[in-house]
Amino acid sequence: DMFSKSISDAEFASWKKGEPVPYAALCQTFEQIEDTTKRLQILDYLVKFLISVIKLSPESLLTVIYLSINKLCPEYEGLELGIGESLLLKAIAESTGREMKKIKADYAEIGDLGVIAMNSRSNQPTMFKPKALTIPHVFKTLKDIASLTGNSSQKQKVDKIKLMLVSCRNKEAKYLMRSLEGKLRIGLAERTVVVALAQAIVLSRSNVKKMSKEKLQMELEEAASVVKSVYSELPCYDLIVPALLKGDIDGLKEACKLTPGIPLKPMLAHPTKALTDILDRFESIAFTCEYKYDGERAQIHKLEDGSMRIYSRNSENMSNKYPDVMERLGKFAKPNTTSFVLDCEAVAWDRERKCILPFQVLSTRKRKDVKEEDIKVQVCIFTFDLLYLNGESLLREPLAKRRELLLEHFNEVDGEFSFAKSMNSTQIEDIQVFLDQSVADNCEGLMVKTLNGTEATYEPSKRSRNWLKVKKDYLTGVGDSIDLVVIGAYVGRGKRTGVYGGYLLACYDPDREVYQSICKIGTGFSEQDLEDHHKDLKEHVIPEPKSYYMLGEGNKPDVWFAPVRVWEIKCADLSVSPVYKAAVGIVDPSKGISLRFPRFIRLRDDKTPENATSSEQIAEMYNDQKLNTVKNDSSMGVD
Numbered sequence: 001d002m003f004s005k006s007i008s009d010a011e012f013a014s015w016k017k018g019e020p021v022p023y024a025a026l027c028q029t030f031e032q033i034e035d036t037t038k039r040l041q042i043l044d045y046l047v048k049f050l051i052s053v054i055k056l057s058p059e060s061l062l063t064v065i066y067l068s069i070n071k072l073c074p075e076y077e078g079l080e081l082g083i084g085e086s087l088l089l090k091a092i093a094e095s096t097g098r099e100m101k102k103i104k105a106d107y108a109e110i111g112d113l114g115v116i117a118m119n120s121r122s123n124q125p126t127m128f129k130p131k132a133l134t135i136p137h138v139f140k141t142l143k144d145i146a147s148l149t150g151n152s153s154q155k156q157k158v159d160k161i162k163l164m165l166v167s168c169r170n171k172e173a174k175y176l177m178r179s180l181e182g183k184l185r186i187g188l189a190e191r192t193v194v195v196a197l198a199q200a201i202v203l204s205r206s207n208v209k210k211m212s213k214e215k216l217q218m219e220l221e222e223a224a225s226v227v228k229s230v231y232s233e234l235p236c237y238d239l240i241v242p243a244l245l246k247g248d249i250d251g252l253k254e255a256c257k258l259t260p261g262i263p264l265k266p267m268l269a270h271p272t273k274a275l276t277d278i279l280d281r282f283e284s285i286a287f288t289c290e291y292k293y294d295g296e297r298a299q300i301h302k303l304e305d306g307s308m309r310i311y312s313r314n315s316e317n318m319s320n321k322y323p324d325v326m327e328r329l330g331k332f333a334k335p336n337t338t339s340f341v342l343d344c345e346a347v348a349w350d351r352e353r354k355c356i357l358p359f360q361v362l363s364t365r366k367r368k369d370v371k372e373e374d375i376k377v378q379v380c381i382f383t384f385d386l387l388y389l390n391g392e393s394l395l396r397e398p399l400a401k402r403r404e405l406l407l408e409h410f411n412e413v414d415g416e417f418s419f420a421k422s423m424n425s426t427q428i429e430d431i432q433v434f435l436d437q438s439v440a441d442n443c444e445g446l447m448v449k450t451l452n453g454t455e456a457t458y459e460p461s462k463r464s465r466n467w468l469k470v471k472k473d474y475l476t477g478v479g480d481s482i483d484l485v486v487i488g489a490y491v492g493r494g495k496r497t498g499v500y501g502g503y504l505l506a507c508y509d510p511d512r513e514v515y516q517s518i519c520k521i522g523t524g525f526s527e528q529d530l531e532d533h534h535k536d537l538k539e540h541v542i543p544e545p546k547s548y549y550m551l552g553e554g555n556k557p558d559v560w561f562a563p564v565r566v567w568e569i570k571c572a573d574l575s576v577s578p579v580y581k582a583a584v585g586i587v588d589p590s591k592g593i594s595l596r597f598p599r600f601i602r603l604r605d606d607k608t609p610e611n612a613t614s615s616e617q618i619a620e621m622y623n624d625q626k627l628n629t630v631k632n633d634s635s636m637g638v639d
């Protein structure tokens with residue numbers, strides 16, 4: 001029984017109260033986690049370890065959390081690991097004295113740098129034992145390595161890695177390498193870490209022993225849901241962890257709320273296949289339709305100190321991509337607004353013709369360090385939500401109220417800042433007309449949203465059924481496009497000699513942390529696309545597929561790529577396939593799902609590979625499609 005067992009203090013003799021957590025203790029926990037696939041077991045191992053941290057070295061809790069999710073700081077600070085293979089191989093070679101040739105051969109065979117580093121080490125005779133690694137030291141060094149830039153940074157990085165490697169014992173080298181690579185691959189999803197953190201906080205309180213089992217279970221569930229919801233509003237462990245240590249779960253709710261300057265994860269929409277889906281879903285609920293603008297999501301913050309920031313869908317700070325917008329932001333809000341968070345779409349705008357330009361035009365804007373005088377593509381901001389105003393979070397207010405406040409506190413400025421065009425009608429004919437109009441105005445279709453009550457709150461990071469997206473070409477394909485990761489390519493022949501002729505794509509399973517093959521693709525590319533992709537992707541060729549690629553027998557491209565690029569794809573439909581692995585185990589125990597007639601739409605540089613369409617979404621699309629065929633068939637029967 002998971003909770004009745006009293007949680008033993010650290011199993012590490014060297015880990016004394018008040019001293020830094022030994023890195024070995026974390027690695028031992030990682031190893032336990034890696035050795036099981038059972039979710040509850042994984043949670044249990046982590047909870048026990050975190051309780052020990054809270055009791056013995058609470059000041060290390062924050063770094064332990066970061067190391068467990070393999071991040072260095074909140075996403076919006078943009079500091080990332082992901083050291084290239086060649087540097088890591090070099091560090092292994094130099095720290096162990098093994099020949100590079102041998103290490104490379106091992107790597108080609110085993111495909112896991114962590115294992116190579118660990119094995120190379122155990123071959124080494126040790127003259128003297130260096131000091132054991134501690135969590136604060138490892139974390140600080142990782143952060144230093146990630147921050148290094150400039151000419152001599154490569155050598156400095158290798159040196160820092162070597163220094164850590166010589167201090168590694170047992171399994172430490174394995175997890176250290178994986179952290180450096182930017183992928184732990186132990187099957188520990190971030191949401192499990194969040195739940196474990198919440199539970200450890202509850203269980204390390206002195207009064208839990210007196211609680212009944214039922215009461216404790218309830219408290220644990222409540223704590224997990226509070227921490228999850230706080231995190232989606234304020235994705236910043238730097239604030240959450242200290243608040244939890246200081247004030248427990250209740251204290252957290254008080255201390256951590258949506259704060260301008262810290263981007264929250266945007267609310268996402270559910271796809272639909274037909275206008276009638278809207279009526280099915282919103283039968284007796286008031287809803288509104290808005291244009292679905294085709295640009296780039298932009299979360300605009302005004303902080304209490306008056307400064308402004310623009311964040312991407314991915315919480316990246318985009319302020320220096322949009323110096324022109326930043327310059328104008330001041331005049332969009334009425335003078336009495338002191339702070340706000342707006343949810344918007346930045347769209348390419350034709351100033352002469354006063355109309356929206358397609359996404360392709362926006363994507364030609366430089367992404368970084370844009371100078372105002374070099375800007376060729378103008379941008380208009382279309383705002384559709386207000387999440388925070390004058391010191392108050394509006395997340396729990398219904399959309400109707402948020403929209404009212406938006407209209408009240410902001411001004412439209414021609415060609416610079418507009419409210420998303422909206423229409424309230426429940427008549428399918430009106431919605432069809434509005435959809436056609438949106439397409440004529442160069443939009444992607446409609447967003448349909450609930451208006452009132454608890455069903456119309458803003459749900460950060462959720463793909464909610466309270467927001468439905470209707471795309472203009474929903475009749476011609478599976479309704480929604482799919483975002484996939486490029487993992488391999490086939491050498492081009494004939495007209496495509498010199499570039500890649502086709503590619504192998506994968507979806508992402510965040511629970512198992514694997515990329516699953518889903519289809520080959522060879523259509524939809526312009527000649528320019530083929531050249532650009534070839535030039536870009538040949539930089540990311542790897543000798544062997546990653547150990548975390550799930551592949552079918554027949555998935556044998558000529559070259560493999562590291563998972564770096566996300567492409568938007570459309571297809572005719574989805575089918576069960578013995579050759580591909582997407583969503584294997586969800587729809588069929590051994591077969592995966594594949595896309596039929598996939599075609600390339602565009603590069604998605606606002607999504608990381610981990611943001612690609614998930615296996616679960618693929619399975620859902622496949623099942624929806626089956627439902628729809630059944631529906632269509634039966635209606636044909638009636639006709």
Ligand code: ATP
Pocket residue numbers: 266268269290291292293294295296297298313345384420447469
């Ligand atoms: P995902 O597939 O994960 O939903 P996506 O970026 O591909 O991500 P879309 O299918 O394009 O999502 O639909 C949601 C996006 O539409 C939002 O992220 C936002 O950028 C954009 N958008 C445009 N107009 C609106 C609007 N009126 N309301 C909400 N979102 C809008």
